[in-house]
Amino acid sequence: MRKYIFLYLVCAVTLFSCQSSTQTEEIASDSTAVDLEEGVEMIPIQTPKGEFRVFTKKVGENPSMKVLLLHGGPGMSHLQYGNFKDYLPQEGIEFIWYDQLGSAHSDQPEDSTLWTIERFVDEVEQVRRALGLNKDNFYLLGQSWGGMLSMEYAFRHQDNLKGLIICNMMSSLDEYEKYAKEVLGPQMPPEVFAELMEIEKNMDFENPRYMELLMEHHYPLHVLRMPLDQWPAEINQTLEQVNPNVYVYMQGYSEFGITPGASLEGWDVRDQLKSITVPTLVVGGTHDTMDPKHMEWMSKEVANGRFLLCPNGSHLSQYDDPEHFFPGVIQFIKDVDSGSFGK
Template identity: 40%
Template sequence: MNRRNFLATGAASLAVAATPVAHASSSRMSESETTTQQPDGLNPPGIRAAGIRMVPVADGKYKVWTKRMGSGPIKVLLLHGGPGASHEYLEAMESFLPQAGIEMYYYDQLGCNNSDHPEDTSLWTLPRYLQEVEEVRRGLGLENFVLYGHSWGGILAMEYALNYQQHLRGLVISNMTAGTQSYLKRTAALKLQLPPDTLTELNALEAKQDYDSPAYEKIMMEDLYPKMICRTHPWPEPVDRAFRHLNQQIYVQMQGKSEFLVTGNLKDWERWDRLHEIKVKALTIGARYDEMDPEDMKKMATLMPNATSVICQNGSHMCMWDDQAFYFEHLIKFLHSV
């Protein structure tokens, strides 16, 4: 799988991921389980399944994978990036949120990782994924909850808030600007930071649309992504795992063949003029080295009536990893305030 096509614009290992369960009390473990009392054809009734629940989506034609962790009055549904990625790179959440008394829900969007993988390409659209988020909310019985969206998941989170705001007690938009054009302006500026010879080579490759060539891959993975996607070295294992599980078909159809040129069906997406409609308490999170302009994240917070913004000065697109302490200090503070 080509690792560079991941985030369009959204527990450093399996051993760490197990830590919250190992340190939890038996009563907390019992509370955090998700069980089905009535037969639904998707989940065995009365059986504890490590918090995992399959939820019907697309009007019941398919099912998606969800997992509940922790227990508490503040419930957070996590929307991962891509389009076409998975919940896995968000596993950093496991080391912070449950211990803070926050109940968190992963889910893999349709076509991604543990969820169904239909062949129907008509499913890979923003309106259909928006419908899916509401179907997942209903399937999990969430009400008065916090919606968290990272990268492409931030697009979904904004769309959900504009259409189903009555169900939310809070909104977190992490590392996602409010329109494709502002995203492209930022990525164009980041390319100019390359050495002149490298930039000339990159421009030539893009002019030929040679996005799958080893030379293009080398520039992405050695010169750009280690600076703007994730600045840890090496990358955390959950990040590598999420790249391996990327659904390339969804990414190309919605984003395009390159991180720097949006040719998919998200190319005309803009919501700057509607942010004022989002009245719920909100937090935008940006990062100094992100492929999303941190100034855009600040601006978004000024356009929503009840929003604040924080900027990770040492982080990039995955600042939940490369500026971890600062990221979770402010995320948890916000979640406890809603």
Template identity: 40%
Template sequence: MMTRQEKLTASGVQWVTLDNGYKVWTRRVGSGPIKLLTLHGGPGCTHEYLECLENFLIPEGIEVIFYDQLGSWCSDQPDDESLWILDRFIEEIEQVRVALDLEDFYLYGHSCGGLWAIEYALKYQMNLKGLILGSITGSIQSYMAHINHIREQLPQNIVERMKQYEEAGDLENEEYQTLLMEHLYHQHICRLSEWPDPLNRAFDHMNNQVYNTMQGNNEFVFTGNLLGWDRWNELASIRVATLILAGRYDTMAPADQKQMQSIIPHSRLVICENGSHCSMWDDPTNYQQALVGFFRDVEKGNL
């Protein structure tokens, strides 16, 4: 495990200065003709929980580019809520692409990084060879409907207790956090009894200002500025080869994944049957096979 300072100076690191003067951190690992730029979730999380991708993609001749978005752990972290808006993040990705000289590349987005990836593809898909949408749906309303459906399946006393803390605004209460971890995170974020260190570090390094501004401070009541985001009607205009990838126990509904696959013309759907939101960790075999198979088929012109 590298410290933050070691990450900042590690081999393959390239800093990108944005048009607003702030700098974001990227790091290339591996080498090969296939280039993959990764977009972590959150918003305001870090690249750390995605580091496992390099273990099985590098041997396939894929260069993986990790990237902490502005506000995230290895990048600049300005105290400025006006920066945390969707359009600015999409333009940030394009500035990173230009700085890294990426053409005909693959874009991987997980969770809200998948939302970023959808938005990027809708505006800049001429730059893409392939798109991976990991654990995302077509609208915030779809996400909220499913995550609240998940909660409503819990024993009523658990649901009522959680809602009491939420109504009181006591979201940092130890009991509330324990209820979240036991009934949501360990069932639908990562189903491993012991979470891997990279995933724990990503949660520990979350920038809550970014998260609260864009999503809100409550898992079940969305109050951030992404509220109202809906791209169901625009998904059909994504024409690049697309992999839709999620877990059976994901916080995103498998039915939504099927709907996305039916809309995006050149798309493939893989549901990791043993996985959740972080299927790269709790269903790694199926996750790896899906990703590697997608790259091979796109490179062969089979998708």
């Protein structure tokens, strides 16, 4: 059951996609396969279960503007940021693709005790040190689960940060579930939403109707606002590379909240946002799975924040609203670097 929902989604995307299998990047089953790529560094990570290696790949070079990217999921891939190469290098901004432990090109141990927020925060800190990132150059950008992780990192280690960018992530999963069920769900045809809620109530996530309905009425509207046959290759590859053992353990199966029993259930850091004093950009999309009004509120709760709304964007605003996403992110990074942010 753990892998079924992901296999169904991958098959559905592949069915609707016009891309041939030759366009799909081969999934590395052995992290050594990527060692020789230019810019790649496999970083050793110490964990309570021993040493593992995680994939990073540096693009560009800038001594004062280095952006470490935290992907979503959990258990997905740095490829969700594949199009960053088309925007940041041209502005002289260095960035680092990074697969978290359990994801894509990084080692994938089968031990659920490793899938905790605290251990992932420690992993990010080890990656930071290995890459030589510090308060004079280190920007942390996280989207969705990566946004959660970036907040949690800032709560513990913001003295190491130059800037923080939280993309498409609310500060409370209960509020996310409320928004999904009270705002987004009712935008669907009533009979569709009722059927989805009945499936969720019965925990019948193996039912193929669940993904069929989401693929038609949810994903192309709130995850990536493009017809399925136009989804970028990087996003299709991200879906192919997802590690369901990490995703399901932490997030669960539901697209309208956190499945009861998943380890992230109840996560809420609203009352901690005021402790973040580092310059912070919060990014939301008008059509996001996350409430843009909540994310605007977050930008005011942190001590030194700015809000960027992507009016045409959904959960993956870098792909369906790059015209607003990238200029806003780039301007934030440059404003912080020049010392003009907040002035």
